[in-house]
Amino acid sequence: MKGYAMLGISKTGWIEKEKPKCGPLDAIVRPLALAPCTSDVHTVWEGAVGERHDMILGHEGVGQVVEVGPLVKDFKPGDKVIIPAITPDWSSLEAQAGFSMHSHGALGGWKFSNTKDGLFGEFFHVNDADGNMALLPKGMDVATATMLSDMMPTGLHGAELADVQFGDVVAVIGIGPVGLMAVAGSALRGASRIYAVGSRQNCIDVAKKYGATDIVNYKQGSIVEQILEATKRKGVDKVIIAGGDVDTFAEAVTILKPGGRIGNINYLGSGEFVKVPREQWGVGMGHKLIVGGLMPGGRLRMEKLARMVEVGRIDPSLMITHRFEGLDKVEPALELMHNKPADLIKPVVVI
C-alpha cells in the first residue's frame, strides 16, 4: 500500500509499505477523512519526537473498518469509526492509575505517527479496537468528525486541566484550532469572561463564536499588562496555554490569581526549561497550580465528544477552512499546515 511519510527530519514523501497486520484485539481501517496536525509539522520539520525513517504521518481521521481480530467484540468490517489520536493500552498500570495517555511510559498512548505508522496511508492499524474506536454517529459529516480525533479533545482537556468553574475569568493563550477548542471548552464549563490571546482575524472571529468575550492581541503590547489592566490588577482565575513556548508560562503565572490553575495543552517543542517566576508564583506558596497533559484518548472520550457534537453543544466544523478530496491531497494539506497562510485554521482531506 502507499502512504505519505516522514522520510527523515525535514523530508516527506510517498512510500510503499506492507499493509499492516491485524492482531487479535486490533483492527485494520481505511481512511474516510483525514486532517494534518501541527504536531505532524513539528515531527517532520523540527524533529520534535526525534529522527524517524519512512514513518507514515497523520493521527487525525475517521475511517471504515476492513478487518478485525478474533477477540474484537464490538466492531466489524464495514463499520465507520472515529479514531482518536491517542490509543492507550488500557490494562497498563498507568491506565489503571487514571492516566491512560501515559500507558507504558510518558505519552505512551500516542502511537500514530510517533511510534508506529499513522493514518495517511491506504490502511492503518488500531490497537485494542474495542477500547479505542468509536462508531461514527449516523449523519455526522466525516470532515467534522476528524476534529474529534485531536483538536476537540485536546482543547477541551485544557478546560479540564485548568478546572474551569462557573463564573471563572479565564485566559486562553493561543487561538489556533486547539486554543479555539479551549475557548469553547471554557465557555462550556461556565466561564464568565474569557480573554482569548491571538492576532489572526479568522481565528478571532471563530473565538468569539465559541464564547470569547475579549480579544487580547499580543501585537498591541504585553498580554500581561493588557489582562491585568482589564481585570483591575486582579488577574484571572484560570489560564489555558494553547500556544506560545516555554516562556509563555511566566506570563501565565503573572496574570493568575493565588489559588488559580494553569492548564497547558501546548506541546513544548524546544527550550531547556519552563521558567516559573519565583515572586509572581507567590514564593512557592501561592497555590498557583501548573499542570500540562496530553489529551485523554480511547473510545469513551470519542463517544462522549461525538454526542456533544450531535446535540449541537459545540460545532467544531467552524474551524475547517480548507477542504480537499482524495488521499493524495494529504500532501498539500500538510504543506498548508507547514506554511500557515493567514486564512488557515484547519484543513481536512475527504477520501
Place this chain on the structure above:
Amino acid sequence: MKGYAMLGISKTGWIEKEKPKCGPLDAIVRPLALAPCTSDVHTVWEGAVGERHDMILGHEGVGQVVEVGPLVKDFKPGDKVIIPAITPDWSSLEAQAGFSMHSHGALGGWKFSNTKDGLFGEFFHVNDADGNMALLPKGMDVATATMLSDMMPTGLHGAELADVQFGDVVAVIGIGPVGLMAVAGSALRGASRIYAVGSRQNCIDVAKKYGATDIVNYKQGSIVEQILEATKRKGVDKVIIAGGDVDTFAEAVTILKPGGRIGNINYLGSGEFVKVPREQWGVGMGHKLIVGGLMPGGRLRMEKLARMVEVGRIDPSLMITHRFEGLDKVEPALELMHNKPADLIKPVVVI
C-alpha cells in the same frame, strides 16, 4: 416599617415592625426588586420550617444600601446590591470546612425568612455585609438580578453536585425555575444529551432554550421506562433532582449508571424517608453517589454568577413570566406562587 409576613402557619398579612438595627459588620438595605420563592410557599402553607409568628417573608432580591456598620469596608449607603438567599457566617467552623451554607448548623446560612425577617419589607438587615452582598453590575436589570439570589445559584449547584462533565448524559427531574437553571447549568458544564422531566408547556419551551435535548413527560408514562428506553437501557451518567418528592430518588437511582451521581436541590418538605432501592443501587456496591445540598451563598458566588449573566453566558430572565410594580405587590406575587397557574414560571416585583 411595614412588611409582608407569615403570621402563623397558613396565614400571611402586612405587619408593622421596628426597622432592623445595623450591627458593626452589617448593612441595612431597602429593596429595589423582589421575588417570592416556592420555599416561601412551603414555609407558610406547609409549615416546612415549623411555626413562625410575624416573620417577614422573602429571600430573593436586590436592593440599595441605606446604612452600613463601622467595620464594613467595601459598601456604602447608595450602593445597589444583589442579596443572596444564603448569607453565611464566614468564620464559622463549617464555613472553614467548605460548607458555609451550614454555618453554625445544618442550613444555618439560610437566615432570611427562616431564622430572621426576610426581604419583603421596607428595609432588611444583611449580616456580614462585606462577605454577603455583591454590587449590582452597571446596566443589569433589577428584575433579572433577583434570579441571582436563589434560582440561578440553586439550579447551577445541582450541576455541581451531580458533577456534570463533558459529554455526560444527564436527566433533570423537575423543570420549575430551579430545574430550568439546572438544565442550563448542565449545558454549561458540557453535558451532551439532557433529558428534562416536566409537563408544562411554558417550562418545556424554556428548558429547550436552556439546552434540554429531550423532554420526558411523566404524564405519558413512567419516566424510568421512558429514559431507559431512550438510552437503550444504559441509563444516564448523572441525575439532578429539582422537583418531585422523597419517592423521586428511587426513580433517579434506577435510571443512573454505576459510577453516576445524583445531585438533589429539591427541598424535601414531607415524608419520613428517602427510599433508595437496594438492588438498583447495586446492593450498596454500585458507586451511585447521592448528595443533596443547599446553594452556596455569599458575595463571591453572587459576583461570579453576575459576570456569567453580564457576558451573556446565561439569561435567567427567560424565566420571568410575571412582573409587578410596588412593594405592596409582593402579596399577589406570592399568591401566584401559591396557586401556580399554568402560565407561571417566576414572578418579580420591582419597587
Place this chain on the structure above:
Amino acid sequence: MKGYAMLGISKTGWIEKEKPKCGPLDAIVRPLALAPCTSDVHTVWEGAVGERHDMILGHEGVGQVVEVGPLVKDFKPGDKVIIPAITPDWSSLEAQAGFSMHSHGALGGWKFSNTKDGLFGEFFHVNDADGNMALLPKGMDVATATMLSDMMPTGLHGAELADVQFGDVVAVIGIGPVGLMAVAGSALRGASRIYAVGSRQNCIDVAKKYGATDIVNYKQGSIVEQILEATKRKGVDKVIIAGGDVDTFAEAVTILKPGGRIGNINYLGSGEFVKVPREQWGVGMGHKLIVGGLMPGGRLRMEKLARMVEVGRIDPSLMITHRFEGLDKVEPALELMHNKPADLIKPVVVI
C-alpha cells in the same frame, strides 16, 4: 480437577470439573493459599447473587502461575501471584470512566465465584493476566497475602469513599475483617478520633491495634445516642459502613455532620430499600453525601497495597485467627465463616 463448589442454594460439595482453558490474554493458576469470605456465605446460604449450580467458590487467594496466554507479557509459569477478588475488563467503557469494578455492568468486575468458577479448586482462570495479577513480593507470607485480595482493598476503599482527611472524626460501623481494615484505613488517612462500632472482644482488640480510639458497643444502647453524646451532639465528620443492614444508613445519617460523607462497603444482601431519614438528612439540603462501592481490583491496586504491607504501614495478618493446611480444608474453613464462632475473625488455608 476437583473443586469445592456451590451445588445450589444452601448446598456445597466437592465436584470434578474440566481444568479451565487459557485464553490469549489470560492465565491459569494453582492456589498457594486461600481464604473464604463472608460473601461466599451470602452466596451459598442466602442466595445473594441468585441460584448457581456447581460453581466453584472462593475469590481470595494467592497462587502460582501454571500457564499464560500468548499475549501475556509480564508473567510466566512459576510466578507467584496475588489474585484480586475483582478482575476488571480494562478496556470497557466503565473502566475508561474510572469505574473498572463495574466493567460491562454493575459489579461486572466481580467474576470469581459469581459469574465464573472461583479459586477453591486445583486450578483457576484469571482474565487479563497482565492487568489483573501482581507478583507476590519476596518474603511475603502467603497467608498474609490472601488478605490483599478482598479484605484490605475493600476496607481501605471505605476510607476512600468516605474521603477521610487529616483530623476527621470517623465512625466505622462494623468491625468484622472489612470493618477492621476500614479502621486501619481511616487511621492511615489521618483520622483523629475513630469510633469503632462492634461487640466481639477479639475484634475490639484488633480494632484498637489498627487505630480505633473509642469502642461503641451496640449491645449497650443506641449507637446514635452513644456517638452523639461522645461528640457533644456534634456528630462525626465521616462514617464508614462495614456491617449491619439497610437500616444502618439511618443511624449513619443521623450521626453525620452537614458536609459529611458516608462510605458504604457492606454488601446489602436483603431488604427492599435503604431508608434515609428526611429530616436528619437536612431535608435533602445537608450535603450529607452517601456512596457505596465495590473495591477497585486489578494489578496496580494489588501492587500498591502489597507495598504498604511490605514496608510495615499496615499488618493485615492481625486478622488471621485460624490457619488450615491443604486444599481440602477450604471446606471446614468455609464452615467456620458460616458459623462465626466467637474467636473467629478470618481463617486462611495454606496449600
Place this chain on the structure above:
Amino acid sequence: MKGYAMLGISKTGWIEKEKPKCGPLDAIVRPLALAPCTSDVHTVWEGAVGERHDMILGHEGVGQVVEVGPLVKDFKPGDKVIIPAITPDWSSLEAQAGFSMHSHGALGGWKFSNTKDGLFGEFFHVNDADGNMALLPKGMDVATATMLSDMMPTGLHGAELADVQFGDVVAVIGIGPVGLMAVAGSALRGASRIYAVGSRQNCIDVAKKYGATDIVNYKQGSIVEQILEATKRKGVDKVIIAGGDVDTFAEAVTILKPGGRIGNINYLGSGEFVKVPREQWGVGMGHKLIVGGLMPGGRLRMEKLARMVEVGRIDPSLMITHRFEGLDKVEPALELMHNKPADLIKPVVVI
C-alpha cells in the same frame, strides 16, 4: 510592653511598644510558649519579606487570652489557646474561594511577623478570634502545642498538596521540621515507600520514627540517580518539597512519574525562576502537576490537628531538641535557628 523585634535587615533586639489594642472581633493574648521559625531567620537575615523596622518577630505559639472584643463569642479571658501562624480574614473573597491563606492577596493570611507584630512580646493581637484561635486541649503540653502553629500544618499540607494516596511511593525532599512533618503526613495518608532526602543524623532518626522507609543522602551523590535506581528507573508517585531552593524542582520533576504531583511547602527566598526541565516534564504533556502553597490556618485546622495529637496519631514533640524558659530566651532560641547546630531540629521557649 517589651518585645523581641526585627530592627531592620540583619538586626534584631528588644524594644518597647504599646500594648496592642483589641478590635471588636479580636483578642489580646499573652504567650505561654513560643517557637522561632526558619521563616523568622529568612525575614531578618535574608530580608525575605523586605525591609521591616521594629516589627516584633514570631508566629508560633500558644497563649492565654487576656482580652476579647465585644463581638467574640467563643473565647474569654483566661482561656488557653493555640495560635496558628496563618490567621485569615474569613469573609474575604479568597477565603470564600477556598484559599483563606491568601485572603486579600497572596499570602495575606500570614500577618504575624510579616505585616504586623508577631508573638515574641509580652502580648500579641489576634484578628478574628473566633475564627482563628483554638482551645488548648486539656493536658496538652504547651511546648508540644507550639508545633501546631506552623510546623505540623505546613508539613501535613505538603502531603495534601501532593495528594498522597494509599500505597503511593513518595519522596520528601528536606527533613528539617517541616519536612519531618511531611514525612509523617505522607505515612498518615497511607504512602508505602517514603524516600526522605536529608543528611543530618538526628533528623534521619526522627524521619524514620515518622515513617520514612529509605534515607537518601544528597552528600552521597545525585538524589535523582539514587531515587531512580532505587525505584528501578520508574520514579515516584508523588514528591513533597520541604527544603532546597528553586533548583530543587528540576530534581523533583525528573524523579516523578507521569500523572504524579509535586507539592511544595518550602518558602523560596531567592532565585529569579523555578526551572522546570522541558523534556522531563513530558514536553508539557506529562500530567506532572506542580503546586506550592502556604499552610491553611484558622481555628478548624488547629482543632483537627490538635485532636490528631491528642489521640496519639502523631507526636510532633519528637522534633523538639531544645527547651528554654522565660520570654527573654526567645533571643538565644532564634540565634539557635540562625546558627543551626548539628543537634538542632526545633527549639521551644516556655514562659
